[in-house]
Amino acid sequence: MGFLGFSWCSAIAVLGLLLNAVVFCNGGTTSAFVRPVEKTVDMPLESDVFLAPHGYNAPQQVHITQGDHVGKAVIVSWVTMEEAGSSTVLYWSENSKNKNKAKGTVGRYKFYSYTSGHIHHCTIKNLEFDTKYYYEVGIGHTARTFWFTTPPEVGPDVPYTFGLIGDLGQSYDSNKTLTHYESNPTKGKTVLFVGDLSYADTYPNHDNERWDTWGRFVERSTAYQPWIWTAGNHEIDFAPDLGETKPFKPFTHRYHVPYKASNSVAPFWYSIKRASAYIIVLSSYSAYGKYTPQYQWLLAELLKVNRSETPWLIVLLHAPWYNSYNYHYMEGETMRVMFEPWFVQHKVDVVFAGHVHAYERSERVSNIAYNVVNGICSPVKDQSAPVYITIGDGGNLEGLATNMTEPQPKYSAFREASFGHAIFDIKNRTHAYYSWHRNQDGNAVEADSLWFFNRIWHQVDDSTSTH
Numbered sequence: 001m002g003f004l005g006f007s008w009c010s011a012i013a014v015l016g017l018l019l020n021a022v023v024f025c026n027g028g029t030t031s032a033f034v035r036p037v038e039k040t041v042d043m044p045l046e047s048d049v050f051l052a053p054h055g056y057n058a059p060q061q062v063h064i065t066q067g068d069h070v071g072k073a074v075i076v077s078w079v080t081m082e083e084a085g086s087s088t089v090l091y092w093s094e095n096s097k098n099k100n101k102a103k104g105t106v107g108r109y110k111f112y113s114y115t116s117g118h119i120h121h122c123t124i125k126n127l128e129f130d131t132k133y134y135y136e137v138g139i140g141h142t143a144r145t146f147w148f149t150t151p152p153e154v155g156p157d158v159p160y161t162f163g164l165i166g167d168l169g170q171s172y173d174s175n176k177t178l179t180h181y182e183s184n185p186t187k188g189k190t191v192l193f194v195g196d197l198s199y200a201d202t203y204p205n206h207d208n209e210r211w212d213t214w215g216r217f218v219e220r221s222t223a224y225q226p227w228i229w230t231a232g233n234h235e236i237d238f239a240p241d242l243g244e245t246k247p248f249k250p251f252t253h254r255y256h257v258p259y260k261a262s263n264s265v266a267p268f269w270y271s272i273k274r275a276s277a278y279i280i281v282l283s284s285y286s287a288y289g290k291y292t293p294q295y296q297w298l299l300a301e302l303l304k305v306n307r308s309e310t311p312w313l314i315v316l317l318h319a320p321w322y323n324s325y326n327y328h329y330m331e332g333e334t335m336r337v338m339f340e341p342w343f344v345q346h347k348v349d350v351v352f353a354g355h356v357h358a359y360e361r362s363e364r365v366s367n368i369a370y371n372v373v374n375g376i377c378s379p380v381k382d383q384s385a386p387v388y389i390t391i392g393d394g395g396n397l398e399g400l401a402t403n404m405t406e407p408q409p410k411y412s413a414f415r416e417a418s419f420g421h422a423i424f425d426i427k428n429r430t431h432a433y434y435s436w437h438r439n440q441d442g443n444a445v446e447a448d449s450l451w452f453f454n455r456i457w458h459q460v461d462d463s464t465s466t467h
């Protein structure tokens with residue numbers, strides 16, 4: 001019995017090694033691109049990107065995000081500094097003269113010695129799909145007008161283009177990343193933001209003025225297209241030494257998300273549908289163990305995804321599960337252990353993470369066979385598994401993550417320590433074109449790219465190592 005057991009074990013082990021050797025015969029690429037070595041420095045407070053709009057109580061830090069589950073509502077948020085003023089949004093479609101009104105709410109918060117401006121949130125509902133709307137916030141001669149376009153109605157073959165930015169901060173490099181994204185000839189219509197917004201917590205006493213400057217800096221994009229927010233560690237703002245013990249206080253006051261529309265009980269995990277994509281946002285910094293609210297929510301949520309309606313299943317989270325840099329190494333491991341089997345079972349197409357200030361793309365791999373005693377704990381190629389992309393390369397003051405584990409793990413398809421952004425361009429239910437753009441290049445240059453084949457409708461090997 002013992003001998004027989006040993007034989008089988010050996011045979012399985014040898015087979016496993018052979019399989020590994022076969023499936024991983026092509027190793028990944030560590031980019032040879034050489035960057036100029038420059039310090040990453042925050043833009044000074046007097047920079048033009050931080051200028052407040054002129055006039056008494058003029059709305060500033062304007063940003064929008066999806067306001068319901070399907071894209072017929074928008075949450076409009078802004079800040080007025082001098083007084084509460086009006087929380088009403090006036091809005092009208094491009095082809096209509098009728099102006100509609102929606103009433104919002106206003107509030108402020110204190111953080112240590114800082115008191116915020118008056119933060120307004122207003123959800124405008126029952127919008128038409130695929131329609132350009134103008135909206136106006138503020139009153140009198142300091143009213144400001146912006147516009148956005150609602151997404152097409154949810155459907156399986158609806159093309160849609162997402163931008164991807166993470167760990168942005170407010171350095172000169174952050175500005176280059178945002179400008180590069182705006183200049184990309186493939187125009188992103190919505191930003192999937194994978195966490196770490198302002199980095200205000202890196203300043204003395206978590207200087208919340210840096211939340212305000214960040215809001216003014218990104219307004220040129222966030223006022224005109226929705227940014228889908230993921231919470232990162234720099235949103236926690238947990239500072240017991242300052243008497244600030246409620247995590248996520250500035251973030252939750254400033255950035256609202258439509259979490260109730262997906263039956264979530266907290267704004268850190270939620271889902272939306274947009275065009276042909278189903279987007280699940282998870283929180284690396286909220287409990288996800290068995291029985292926790294996030295665990296139970298995700299368990300139920302994955303069963304709700306109808307891939308005949310939304311073929312593309314995309315997950316956003318902050319701490320990457322597959323990361324071969326020597327920064328934040330294995331910080332995403334406990335969440336991976338909890339949720340990775342579900343992602344494989346439900347054939348998630350792609351997982352975007354931030355946190356590591358560099359770029360990395362994985363092969364389709366899974367690591368779900370381990371059961372404490374069997375020793376099977378290496379990632380293996382798996383065509384039901386997502387591609388994992390780390391896009392924490394927005395350009396914040398902490399600088400680049402340049403140290404990598406060597407040799408490059410087999411699961412890592414491509415990695416490079418440069419700042420940049422990415423585009424996920426869905427064509428139909430089977431194909432999406434993905435590209436990563438480093439800041440040093442021209443607007444149309446793709447430093448990494450591949451065709452994604454949908455895991456439900458076209459589940460053939462799309463790894464670059466097979467091309």
Ligand SMILES: [Fe+2]
Nearest residue numbers: 196232233355
């Ligand atoms: Fe982070």
